[in-house]
Amino acid sequence: MDVRVLGAATPDPFLSAADLFETEYDLEWPVRVRVRDDPDERTWAGHYEDYHVLNISRQAATSVMARELALHEFAHMARYEESHPSHVQSTEEALFLALPGKSVERRKLIHCYQIANHMKDIYADDITLSLTSATKLLTFLESQLAAAVADKPSGEADGPSRRRLTAASDPEMTAVNAAFALALVERHGLAGRDHPLYDFAGLAADDAPGIDVEAFKRRFTSLADDPTKSDYRKALVDVTRAYADPPRGSGPAAD
Known part of the structure; x- marks a missing residue:
């Protein structure tokens, strides 16, 4: 290199x-x-x-x-060079397929890009976590989610490919961010359910009752290791639609 x-x-x-x-x-x-x-x-x-x-x-x-962040970005580069579907699929195309003729709030569209970035991050971290300990990553995820739940600052999400868990202050997006963090934990067996991340994710879910954190976690966790272009496109379209245009009456089931 x-x-x-x-x-x-x-x-x-x-x-x-x-x-x-x-x-x-x-x-x-x-x-x-x-x-x-x-x-x-x-x-x-x-x-x-x-x-x-x-x-x-x-x-x-x-x-x-610094080293872990660099390693994560090297993993993105490797995925790009191998033309992994997650890194060559157009997010704009997925939005067009997921939301034809729909009127969607700008903030929701911005968040859809962040969700697409989370899916890229899942595949990059499949590489990252095969090379290094998850200790620092867990601490990073916990601190970022804790800050998002506590502060909920105003502002827009970051642009494409930014390594920032709390990129959106919106409670709904913070709940999806929590689902992403838990998905990384469970996809790689990084920690048990007694880890503080689960407590913060619960708080994030309480702040956004319209978001089914468990459902989004399953979507991220179950991403196929080596998807076809068609399968990945469908997964991205489905998660985009689930966030930006959920069916009426959808959301977490009541206890």
């Missing part, structure tokens, strides 16, 4: 992540790491004609999660 760090940050966590990644995987294209000043940018991967870019905020690049 050819990794070059651009910006005032130590290259150590990125080179360490590359060394770990190369024990099982490799990237054909070189990677340019761009360290940015905006702390809200977090991390995201960009793909160009013959190279990848790992964008990361200076705050994230100097945090204890």
Whole structure:
């Protein structure tokens, strides 16, 4: 792997992540790491004609999660290079297929992109969690979900491919984010049901009674390891429709 760090940050966590990644995987294209000043940018991967870019905020690049965040983005790059359906499927196409002729709130459309990113993250983390311990990831997920439940700040979701669990402040999206976090835990057997994530997910579900957290968790957890393009498109269309245009009367069953 050819990794070059651009910006005032130590290259150590990125080179360490590359060394770990190369024990099982490799990237054909070189990677340019761009360290940015905006702390809200977090991390995201960009793909160009013959190279990848790992964008990361200076705050994230100097945090204890720097190596794990880099490893996660390398996994996205690997999925892109292998043309995995999750990383080549157009979200716009899925929206068109899921919501033909529907009038949908802008915030809901923005959230649909975040849900599509969660599905990409599931497949990236299938790689990430095969290479490293989940300890830091669990702490990250717990802190992000706890902050979202406690603060519910206003604002819009991040754009595509941003590594940020609490990208949306909307209680409904926070509930879906909680489902995503639990799906990672259960897909990889990372923790038991006594983990604090389950408590925070319960609070998020209480704040958004119209969202069936268990149903979204099942959708994320049950994503096929190696789906066909058609199967993945259907999964993305189904989850998009379930969030943006649920059937009347749908939602969690009453206790």
